[in-house]
Amino acid sequence: xxRAGPGRDRxxxxxxxxxxxxxxxxxxxxxGAVVVSEPFAYRRGLPDRGGTVELRTDRGLRxxxxxxxxxxxxxxxxxxxxxxxxxxxWFDDRGISSLxxxxxxxxxxxxxxxALRGALAGRALLVTPNRAxxxxxxxxxxxxxxxxxxxxxLAVAVAFIGVWSALxxxxxxxxxxxxxxxxxxxxxxxxxxxxxxETGLMGLLAGVFSWPTGQLLAVILVDVxxxxxxxxxxxxxxxxxxxxxxxxxxxxxxxLASVYPLVRLLRLPLAEALRQE
Numbered sequence: 042x043x044r045a046g047p048g049r050d051r052x053x054x055x056x057x058x059x060x061x062x063x064x065x066x067x068x069x070x071x072x073g074a075v076v077v078s079e080p081f082a083y084r085r086g087l088p089d090r091g092g093t094v095e096l097r098t099d100r101g102l103r104x105x106x107x108x109x110x111x112x113x114x115x116x117x118x119x120x121x122x123x124x125x126x127x128x129x130x131w132f133d134d135r136g137i138s139s140l141x142x143x144x145x146x147x148x149x150x151x152x153x154x155x156a157l158r159g160a161l162a163g164r165a166l167l168v169t170p171n172r173a174x175x176x177x178x179x180x181x182x183x184x185x186x187x188x189x190x191x192x193x194x195l196a197v198a199v200a201f202i203g204v205w206s207a208l209x210x211x212x213x214x215x216x217x218x219x220x221x222x223x224x225x226x227x228x229x230x231x232x233x234x235x236x237x238x239e240t241g242l243m244g245l246l247a248g249v250f251s252w253p254t255g256q257l258l259a260v261i262l263v264d265v266x267x268x269x270x271x272x273x274x275x276x277x278x279x280x281x282x283x284x285x286x287x288x289x290x291x292x293x294x295x296x297l298a299s300v301y302p303l304v305r306l307l308r309l310p311l312a313e314a315l316r317q318e
Contacts, residue, residue, distance in 0.1 A: 056111040060089055066109035070124050074108035080272030081119020082110045094121060098131040117271040201294045204247055208240050208298035229307055236299035244295025248288035
């Protein structure tokens with residue numbers, strides 16, 4: 042159990058609800074309702090509004106109205122949260138596992154934490170300032186998603202090689218056509234501009250077409266795969282930087298694909314290049 046402290050209610054803004062105004066939901070919680078996490082609601086088929094949950098209390102089975110569903114990623118089994126006063130009226134458990142302490146204005150949190158550690162020395166209690174707890178949580182998140190970043194780099198490399206190799210093969214097949222243009226009087230610089238323009242436009246189109254495809258895959262991942270696997274969803278926030286990155290990689294790979302065929306053509310005798318099929 043957690044307690045925010047005497048005379049201080051936990052702010053509703055700490056939770057992000059799927060629907061409804063947080064202040065109204067919190068008022069209902071104080072009056073006896075509960076809030077459940079998204080995985081809990083998904084695994085038990087609770088509706089977005091008007092749901093109830095039956096819990097076995099120390100007073101017997103009790104049905105609680107669900108005031109709201111909040112996003113949570115700590116467990117895929119789900120959570121049920123209720124007011125401390127409501128909990129104490131239905132359960133005989135008076136134990137507290139964590140206690141929130143609010144520092145008075147003008148006091149340094151680290152100094153207060155050190156004073157508490159000294160006063161509680163010898164007891165199995167851990168005093169952690171909120172700032173340090175947040176930093177530790179962010180470090181854990183960074184380590185957790187390090188694999189995701191590696192997979193993203195791998196996907197970018199595979200996409201780059203895919204575009205580059207496809208257009209490279211296409212340009213190699215055009216050796217005879219490029220040799221014909223060279224025989225008609227096009228200079229190497231003009232051939233380079235022509236092939237770079239052609240492959241660049243194809244890369245640009247490939248990058249543009251990747252936008253809706255990537256967005257569709259993101260929707261499937263968030264609304265289908267994540268829900269079936271973990272019971273939770275995430276908010277999709279389009280990032281212009283990611284779209285620009287995809288476009289830049291596609292155009293760069295396409296432009297580089299035009300270099301080798303042209304260098305190869307310039308090294309071949311014109312007659313031999315014209316004979317190639």
